[in-house]
Amino acid sequence: MSNNILLSVEKPARYMGGEMGTVANREGALRFVLAFPDVYEIGMSHLGLQVLYGVLKGVPWVMPERAYAPWPDLEASLRAGAKPLVTLEAGTPLAEADILGFTLQYELSYTNILNMLDLSGIPLLASDRPQGYPLVIAGGPCAYNPEPLADFFDAFLIGDGEEAVIELAECVRSAKEQGVAKAQLLERLARIEGVYVPSLFEVSYHDDGTVAAITPRKEWYQSVRRRFVADLETAYYPTSPIVPFLKTVHDRVSVEISRGCTRGCRFCQAGYIYRPVRERSPERVFEIMEEALRNTGYDEISLLSLSTGDYGCLTPLLKGLMDRYAAQKKAVSLPSMRVGSLSDEMAEEIRRVRKTGFTLAPEAGSERLRSVINKGITEEALLENARSVYSNGWRLIKLYFMIGLPTETMEDVDGIVELSREVKRQGKLAGNGGDVNVSVSSFVPKPHTPFQWEPQITESEIVEKQRHLRDALKKKKLIMKWQDASLSGMEGVFARGDRRLAKLLIEAHSLGCRFDGWWEHFDRLKWAQAFENSGIDPAFYLRRRELGEVLPWDHIDCGVTKPFLLKEREASLVGLATPDCRFDRCTGCGVCDFKEVKLRLNDPVPFGTYAREAAVQEPTEDAQRIRIRFEKVGRMRFLSHLEMLTLFTRAVGRSGIPIRYSQGFHPHPKFSFATALSVGIESCAEYMDFEVDAGYTAAQLQEALNATLPEGVRVLEAQEIALRAPALSVIMDKVRYRVTLPEELAVDLEAKAAAFLALESSPVKREKKGKSTEFDLRHELVELKVEGRTLEMVAGRGKLLEFTSAILGVPTEELKEAQMEKLEVLFKE
Numbered sequence: 001m002s003n004n005i006l007l008s009v010e011k012p013a014r015y016m017g018g019e020m021g022t023v024a025n026r027e028g029a030l031r032f033v034l035a036f037p038d039v040y041e042i043g044m045s046h047l048g049l050q051v052l053y054g055v056l057k058g059v060p061w062v063m064p065e066r067a068y069a070p071w072p073d074l075e076a077s078l079r080a081g082a083k084p085l086v087t088l089e090a091g092t093p094l095a096e097a098d099i100l101g102f103t104l105q106y107e108l109s110y111t112n113i114l115n116m117l118d119l120s121g122i123p124l125l126a127s128d129r130p131q132g133y134p135l136v137i138a139g140g141p142c143a144y145n146p147e148p149l150a151d152f153f154d155a156f157l158i159g160d161g162e163e164a165v166i167e168l169a170e171c172v173r174s175a176k177e178q179g180v181a182k183a184q185l186l187e188r189l190a191r192i193e194g195v196y197v198p199s200l201f202e203v204s205y206h207d208d209g210t211v212a213a214i215t216p217r218k219e220w221y222q223s224v225r226r227r228f229v230a231d232l233e234t235a236y237y238p239t240s241p242i243v244p245f246l247k248t249v250h251d252r253v254s255v256e257i258s259r260g261c262t263r264g265c266r267f268c269q270a271g272y273i274y275r276p277v278r279e280r281s282p283e284r285v286f287e288i289m290e291e292a293l294r295n296t297g298y299d300e301i302s303l304l305s306l307s308t309g310d311y312g313c314l315t316p317l318l319k320g321l322m323d324r325y326a327a328q329k330k331a332v333s334l335p336s337m338r339v340g341s342l343s344d345e346m347a348e349e350i351r352r353v354r355k356t357g358f359t360l361a362p363e364a365g366s367e368r369l370r371s372v373i374n375k376g377i378t379e380e381a382l383l384e385n386a387r388s389v390y391s392n393g394w395r396l397i398k399l400y401f402m403i404g405l406p407t408e409t410m411e412d413v414d415g416i417v418e419l420s421r422e423v424k425r426q427g428k429l430a431g432n433g434g435d436v437n438v439s440v441s442s443f444v445p446k447p448h449t450p451f452q453w454e455p456q457i458t459e460s461e462i463v464e465k466q467r468h469l470r471d472a473l474k475k476k477k478l479i480m481k482w483q484d485a486s487l488s489g490m491e492g493v494f495a496r497g498d499r500r501l502a503k504l505l506i507e508a509h510s511l512g513c514r515f516d517g518w519w520e521h522f523d524r525l526k527w528a529q530a531f532e533n534s535g536i537d538p539a540f541y542l543r544r545r546e547l548g549e550v551l552p553w554d555h556i557d558c559g560v561t562k563p564f565l566l567k568e569r570e571a572s573l574v575g576l577a578t579p580d581c582r583f584d585r586c587t588g589c590g591v592c593d594f595k596e597v598k599l600r601l602n603d604p605v606p607f608g609t610y611a612r613e614a615a616v617q618e619p620t621e622d623a624q625r626i627r628i629r630f631e632k633v634g635r636m637r638f639l640s641h642l643e644m645l646t647l648f649t650r651a652v653g654r655s656g657i658p659i660r661y662s663q664g665f666h667p668h669p670k671f672s673f674a675t676a677l678s679v680g681i682e683s684c685a686e687y688m689d690f691e692v693d694a695g696y697t698a699a700q701l702q703e704a705l706n707a708t709l710p711e712g713v714r715v716l717e718a719q720e721i722a723l724r725a726p727a728l729s730v731i732m733d734k735v736r737y738r739v740t741l742p743e744e745l746a747v748d749l750e751a752k753a754a755a756f757l758a759l760e761s762s763p764v765k766r767e768k769k770g771k772s773t774e775f776d777l778r779h780e781l782v783e784l785k786v787e788g789r790t791l792e793m794v795a796g797r798g799k800l801l802e803f804t805s806a807i808l809g810v811p812t813e814e815l816k817e818a819q820m821e822k823l824e825v826l827f828k829e
Contacts, residue, residue: 004816005081007680009073012638013246014040017088020650020710021242021295025090029063030173032056033087033097033134037112038105038517040068044242045250047304048140049103052165054238062169065089065097066242069112069515070119078119085119094120099172100134101165102153104142107494108487108517110149113138114509117152124506126154126199131182135172143196144226144273145447145553148494150198151502154186158556159194159227159273160259162236167192190218194227201555203499209540211498211550225557230596232259232278239291243298243650245643252300252333253292257285257317261306262599264578264587265363266374266568267405269446270306273558275591277310277582278600282317282610289321293330297653297708301325302333309334310582312602313609318349320610329667345607347392358389360423361400364408365415371575372407374568379419386423390430397423397436403465404443404457406572413465416440417472424478438473439481440466442488446495448558450568452551455544456492459485486524490516493541498552501541504534559597561590622694623660625725626701628718631684632677636712641676647713648688655704658693674728674825678799683822684716685735687728734782736824737800739791742817745808746789753786756807764802777806794826 006012034052036043043049049066056064065087070078078085084093094100094116102113114124117136123129126136138149139157146156157164171192175185190197200221204212216222229235237256244251258279261271280288289301301321305311321332332349362382364370370377389397401416420438427434442462445454457465462485473480494501508530515521531538545551547566554562564587571578581587582599592598632644639647652659652669661667670691677683690701698718705715741749756762762778775797783794784807795803800820805812 005074005077005083006638007816008077008813010071011040011246011640012679013244013640013643014068014071015074015088016245016635016638018635018710018712019242019244020708021240022089023057023064026060026063029061030099030169030176031063031065031092031097032099032101032169033065033067033092033094035067035094035100035102035113035116037069037102037109037116038515039071040244041246041248043068043103044244045248046103046105047254047256048161050238050241051236052101052161053242054240055162055165055236056169058236059166059169061173063090065092067094067116069109069116072515072521075115075119075514084121085116095122095133097134098176099169100136102136102138102140104138104140104146104149106517107142107148107491108522110494110505111509111513111516113149113152114505115514118509124509125151125502127151129154135185137168141269141273144269144556144558145496146196146198146556147203147499147552148497148501148505150499152505153198154182155189156196156198157194157227158196158224158558160229161227162229164192164194164227168195187218190221193225196224196556197221198499203552205500210546211552213550214552214555216555223555223557226273226559228559228597229259230278230598231600232256232280233284233600237288239288240295241292243296245639245647247642247646250302251298252302253289253296253298254302254304255285255288255292256280256304257308257311257314258305261310262581262587263307263310263376264374264568264580266372266450266572267363267402267443267446269449272448272560272565272589274306275559275589276597276599279311279602281602282313282320282605285317286320286324286610290324293325293653295654297650297655299329299649299653300331300333313605315346315349316605316607316609316611318346319607320612322349323610323612329661344388344392347388358394358396359398359400360385360389362419363400363402364405364412365401365417365419366412368575369405369408369412369415371577372572373405374572374578376577376580379422382419383422383426387426387430390427390432390434393432395427395432395434397434399423399436399438401438401440402443403440403469404462406443406451406454410465410468413469414472416469417476417478420473420478421476424476435479437479437481438469440469441483442485444488444492444495447551447553447556448560448565450565450572452496452565453545453547453549453569456489456542458539458542459489462488484519484522486527487517487519487522489538489542490522490527493538496545496552497541500536504530504536507534559589559591564589623691623723624694624696625721625723626690626692626696626698626718627721627728628688628690628698628702628705628715629684630686630688630705630713630715631682632686632713633682633684634712636710637680637682640679641673644673644677647710651705651708654708657690657701657704658696660691660693672727674732677822678801680816681800681820681822685822685825687825689721689728691723731827732825733828734794734796734826735822736794736826737792737803738821738823739793739800739804740819740821741789741791741808743789745810745814745818749789749791750786752808753784753791756781757784762806764798764806777803792823 034049053064056062067087086093117124135154137155138153139161143156143158171188186197189195190200200217202215206212260274260277262277265271363375420436424436445451445456466482470480511526511530513526660670672689674687698720702715702718759778761776764777765774777798780796780798785792801812
């Protein structure tokens with residue numbers, strides 16, 4: 001993208017590409033674009049996208065590329081310039097891809113999909129896309145009810161994608177080479193296990209709006225069974241993932257230690273669609289972690305699973321991880337822990353570096369309602385767990401609850417308040433005190449769960465319960481977070497929607513709806529207008545479903561049978577528990593064939609099985625300081641100061657430099673920049689100081705950094721300096737800059753420079769965080785030369801953009817195509 005566009009957006013690093021772990025352009029390869037319908041920071045935190053990118057990266061005839069939903073600032077620039085949405089890797093317009101694959105993580109991202117297609121010049125409806133357009137496909141949890149999006153997509157991948165994505169690519173490549181028609185390609189795709197082609201099914205409706213029948217157009221294509229990766233031990237895992245330049249939602253190495261959950265919480269779609277449980281061995285986890293930390297430079301490890309606390313060897317695994325990485329200041333974080341799964345040994349291991357957040361999910365406020373949802377935890381166990389957490393030094397516990405669960409009463413809602421208060425009291429009993437944050441979401445019935453037939457409570461009911469809870473929790477000095485009721489209602493409509501919602505989405509997109517999952521962008525008035533214009537009543541989709549009713553997703557087979565789900569629904573009504581088949585008998589859900597698709601669990605091992613002699617902590621004395629000068633050129637000029645800090649933090653982590661760390665709760669590597677360079681300016685005179693172990697030379701540091709820094713950032717020189725030498729910010733005096741102007745701005749340049757030099761003063765005022773500062777640009781400018789279209793100047797305080805704007809007498813917005821360079825730093829004598 002051009003300077004003009006990237007300098008006009010809030011975060012250029014979202015769109016510039018070039019991150020470590022990406023692929024260089026492969027000419028002539030099949031272009032497979034992985035598209036995420038949300039902002040970069042969220043998409044780059046999604047492990048599934050990293051896995052698929054890594055799989056495709058390993059196939060030489062595939063060019064994997066990425067695209068994310070553009071934030072409104074970039075969208076405005078693209079539309080104003082009539083420019084298409086392009087990929088980060090090679091700047092490929094999405095319309096020129098061979099395959100465009102969207103990840104469906106959240107129902108409220110659906111309008112972003114339409115917006116990305118529209119920005120790319122790709123017709124929204126699959127029926128309007130003839131030969132020559134990309135094959136548009138999708139996968140992810142929302143694909144388990146693909147019907148609201150069926151008219152927009154050529155195909156969906158249902159289930160695990162690591163193996164199927166290669167088969168998809170091979171099928172498209174073969175069809176492309178043979179020149180087959182699109183209809184024939186879709187039939188070939190339909191024969192791949194797990195691939196759903198919506199155009200090969202016809203849906204009819206009763207007069208009351210319910211689905212009458214879902215009729216296959218091909219005799220051999222009656223339903224679509226989910227794709228399974230049978231064994232995680234041999235499945236691909238990205239140990240050289242893409243490392244973003246900017247901070248993302250989950251900024252760490254994430255390792256999936258197991259997939260699937262059989263606890264059987266009846267509201268939880270993931271617990272049914274990802275069965276059976278398949279665990280990776282601790283040995284394989286250690287192997288993945290070692291490679292990933294070496295290749296990324298992250299300082300935090302996350303062990304991912306739907307139920308991490310149930311992993312058979314979790315405590316010995318944690319012990320082994322901390323023995324290996326505590327001395328390197330690598331922390332371990334765990335996702336929401338099941339109550340009762342935190343042992344004292346586990347807590348002790350986690351806290352060896354720093355205590356990451358701790359979350360418990362009771363889901364419901366009463367024992368009765370937890371029995372209805374098959375949560376299987378008691379209040380006594382929850383409080384005991386909370387007391388253990390506080391006793392081990394944590395100060396904050398996050399509690400997750402839901403309102404609107406089937407059979408819920410206001411007594412159950414009040415139970416949330418009492419239970420939260422009791423959890424907070426455990427901090428006092430533990431002798432340390434502690435805080436509680438209460439997060440309350442609204443129950444949304446999801447397909448392929450025992451509650452798929454249940455109604456969703458109305459927005460007014462949600463609001464009433466939220467207000468009641470907020471007031472009651474405030475009296476107990478507890479903080480509550482909640483989701484807007486309108487968002488929950490929208491999620492519910494699309495979660496159990498059918499193909500008729502396509503016209504609603506088209507209408508909403510035409511009205512300007514996008515980023516609906518972001519409260520600052522969700523516009524309920526526009527959505528109300530879209531419902532009215534399309535003649536759709538949201539209440540129809542939030543209603544109770546009859547047990548004999550044809551459901552829009554009945555032809556999608558997730559492996560769990562409908563009779564089992566009905567049996568679970570009946571058990572919920574009487575509060576009957578269904579045991580976890582990992583620890584009890586088979587419950588007969590229908591997923592396993594007991595040959596390939598089956599439970600794959602690790603046998604428990606003693607606590608010290610993977611223990612190592614812990615590395616000796618670094619000494620507190622005998623450090624030395626090294627100063628470097630480095631360049632920041634090319635696309636790297638768009639990185640902000642904070643993003644450069646992240647870049648060097650990762651580089652130090654990858655390179656094995658014996659960096660010194662600060663003391664305290666959150667240790668940080670000891671390095672510091674001279675000053676912040678404005679975004680968009682190239683420089684060959686950036687300075688940093690590093691504090692390292694004594695004996696590590698400047699030459700070693702330069703070589704280590706250059707071996708791991710991305711293209712566009714390179715250390716030009718390094719020298720050892722005194723440990724107590726003055727900081728860079730103290731000894732810097734002036735800076736030499738050069739600005740090369742486009743032709744239209746270079747008119748009468750010498751006269752303008754002379755006029756500026758003739759001024760007595762040129763005051764400029766800055767506003768930041770409500771504070772105003774003022775200084776004189778003319779007094780700060782000590783030298784100014786003109787040569788052709790180039791300005792060269794030496795200045796003290798002030799930004800190069802401010803000086804150039806003042807000299808030329810034009811707004812800073814008009815300088816986006818000027819080439820700006822920082823040439824030299826002049827230090828005080």
